Amino acid sequence: MKNFSVKCTDCETSDCWILKFCSKEWIDFVANNKVSHFYKKKQHVIYEKTLMEGIYFIHFGKVKVYKSGIGKKQQIVRLSKTGDILGHRGFNREYWPISAEIIEDSNICLLRIEHFNLLLKNNIELTNHLLLFYVDELFYSEEMARDLSQLSVRERVADALLKIKNAYCPSKEDKCVGVLLSRQDIADIAGTTKEQVSKNLAEFKEEKIINLNNKEIIIEDSDRLNTIANHSRF
Template sequence: MGKRKTTPLKDYAPDGHHCSLELKTSKLGMVSFFRDLKQEDLDEIVKRFSATHYREGAEIYYQGDPANYLRVVVDGAVKLLRYTDEGKDVVLDILEPGSYFGSLKLLGSDVYTESAVAQSGCCILSVGLKDFREILQEYPSVGIAILEVSAEKLRSSQEQIKQLTTEPVETRIANILLTLTEKFGENKKEGTLIQLPFSRKDLADMAGTTTESASRVMSNFQKEGIIETGRQWVALKDIKKLRTIIED
């Protein structure tokens, strides 16, 4: 029997160090609609957010719940998914630190249109309607930036739908691996390493295919020397070849 390949993983269990005030402010400043604010503005805005720690697999909110909070990932990763009428899960995205998610009635959503799950242990900032309205009043540029970001999100969603309905499974999975690399990749001796609790089912749900098909594609990628996999990690060894698969 072959020996299971392992690689040292980050400890994703969040603690005070992972959610320090400095880190909170830093990741808040990475949010697209806060990006152009001055440091002193961010120092004030972060005071309106509360921090919560979640263990891996914990539900942050459910699809259909009242949209009461806008949230920001400070540490760890968050999975967004939507349940279809047929009872299937569709993974919409895996969010990295500095990403925002959730919604507020002020932004046009009475309820959450997706569920959010802690993909790893994580630290999340949350802000409610009253505090966010005050932020918009004090910093009008944030409201303008939100409109621009919303338009970009719509374009991105349309592109994702197009890929799921027209692209081959191999292309979809290659795209997902490259996207995860951009968000979580680290240069290691194994290649560009993605250290993340990310199952074949997660990959299949994100690609809009079956677990069996996703496993077959990953196995083929490994045989071709494009990737190497182990427990809770994937190393991209030939990114150029992955890009070729997408472009063909």
């Protein structure tokens, strides 16, 4: 981890919450109070059960957010990217309830919690956006809990591939996922084992739903993956 410097006024991250929902006065406030760092792949931004510091903003990069269970088994709860925030799950807590690990070299800005609280009190658009964001997070968590208990392993692996694609390759023309995430990462999203992921990926390849090129996964038929993931149940 090392320091990097970019002025908020020069930032090209169009999805940054600060730039989108704060007034010019408060953008300047953030610029004067944030701390920015460059992280390499595999480094941690947040460790579960350590002291909560503030809210992180991803200037650019990709991060996996996970919780640790019995035997330190990971459950990936969110895939974050450029423009997203980290640390909101620890908001108003003393210790982090999650960990966040870099999966692609990233620049990330930290705003101390007392400064973030001032932003919320003085920027109603930011507060409203955060509220709606929490609503979406709650819905997603409820979906995840239901899926882990009701979907088959095959359905969960298909769903995990779609989650990765939607997070990091949202364009319909972009078929590639899994370049940055290992088979174990996919298993940690799907709530299964690495061996089950490999088995199901081989079956999907045999059915011409995906193609495999070393660690690269290429989705050839998103519609069939959606059908397998049982997305029609909604």
